Amino acid sequence: MGVTTRVAIVDDDALVRAGLRMILGGDPSLSIVGEASDGREALDMIATASPHVVLMDIRMPVLDGLETTKALTRRGDHVRIIVLTTFDTDELVVTALRHGAVGFLLKDTSPSNIVDAVRRVAAGESILSPSVTAQLIAKVTGGSDAQRERAVVLLEGLTDREREVAIAVGRGLSNTEISAELFMGVATVKTHLGHVFVKLDATNRVQVARVVHDAELASD
Amino acid sequence: MGVTTRVAIVDDDALVRAGLRMILGGDPSLSIVGEASDGREALDMIATASPHVVLMDIRMPVLDGLETTKALTRRGDHVRIIVLTTFDTDELVVTALRHGAVGFLLKDTSPSNIVDAVRRVAAGESILSPSVTAQLIAKVTGGSDAQRERAVVLLEGLTDREREVAIAVGRGLSNTEISAELFMGVATVKTHLGHVFVKLDATNRVQVARVVHDAELASD
DNA sequence: GTCTCCCTCCACCTTTGGGTTGAGGCGGTA
DNA sequence: TACCGCCTCAACCCAAAGGTGGAGGGAGAC
CATH class of the missing domain: 1.10.10.10 (Winged helix-like DNA-binding domain superfamily/Winged helix DNA-binding domain)
Structure with missing residues (x-):
């Protein structure tokens, strides 16, 4: 795939969006085709901008990242969604994955790793930050x-x-x-x-x- | 932790052991403290060599990697086990994790990534190769x-x-x-x-x- | 042989569960 | 207003579940 990967950013914090734009924009294989600051906007934006990969915050006004992910999956969009979160303590990991997310990153992940994650996801892989992986394993193995x-x-x-x-x-x-x-x-x-x-x-x-x-x- | 990480290798194939020894031996933060070619040997070796991390093949004679992992967990050894496998099609992933493995790598993983994985695992992280991650997610989301x-x-x-x-x-x-x-x-x-x-x-x-x-x- | 455990079944009884019909009150809606 | 859905309860019935005690036979252990 020599083609550039189309990326969209969904986060209610303008600073976070700016940061991600800088990080991802620096990579020639990626092009940012859309942004949104809440779930509703995101649904519209994604429909018209048709990105390959979406970086999506969980906590957002109007419609949160989980519901948005769910909506996208239900509506059949072929979008690969990476969920962003500040804390990994969230019980939301499994829910997000179940709703169709293919990646789960902490916001404090290093820029190069974020770029890497986007590329991997675009290539069809699933990507999880280490602590999330541990949680997932705990879910599968244990529960109780x-x-x-x-x-x-x-x-x-x-x-x-x-x-x-x-x-x-x-x-x-x-x-x-x-x-x-x-x-x-x-x-x-x-x-x-x-x-x-x-x-x-x-x-x-x-x-x-x-x-x-x-x-x-x-x-x- | 400036201390070197003690690593053991368990695989029935001498060539694979040699390969891993070369890869891991090249890193000064790691020291290989033991090897075994099947599960029985591994149990003895691990008891005396007390490694921090064990790279363990799944398919082995006498006692396979799964059973060995299970035995180690049952006996209460504080060993962090990375399971090695040639194919990721195996249904064994979940079983291995449930039995106490904390990592799961394909044998064709690049040397630097293997070293990296060992270090991460030693540091307390869980590590999975991408396709395994995808499988895990499928397990959590899907099932029935x-x-x-x-x-x-x-x-x-x-x-x-x-x-x-x-x-x-x-x-x-x-x-x-x-x-x-x-x-x-x-x-x-x-x-x-x-x-x-x-x-x-x-x-x-x-x-x-x-x-x-x-x-x-x-x-x- | 004897002992023990498991599987099999019986009879008897009480309690609970499941099905029916019917009925009063309350809140929302046409 | 009348209608409808939900929650509440009652009386009644029969079938099923749960509890108790006993009993015979077969297989393995001692």
């Missing part, structure tokens, strides 16, 4: 890893038949349906389920379903 | 997005009270408990729940719990 681990251990404490019954309960089946599926009498289902209640410390089949669900996510 | 979206839509179709009841059901509460928590009669709980069954196309409170759970993951 202890809880999953606990669920797995609990299920392992069951006998084979008990576990089968528990899993069937997790699928929302009634005792009669379970008895048919596992080729056992309803009485037997009840017996197993009684043991399951004790072992999983549940009083209720919904609670059994919860444990089964938690354990399911742990694809060891 | 349609299912989640469906769940969210279904819950939005409920009235406020119905939704509150549904969520309470998802927590495994009985009708009596729900009536106490939401300050309404048990009869009212039943009424709402009846509507919930219809709207969520459920016949059974476990199925309601499933929908609620699916929707919970979608933090819109």
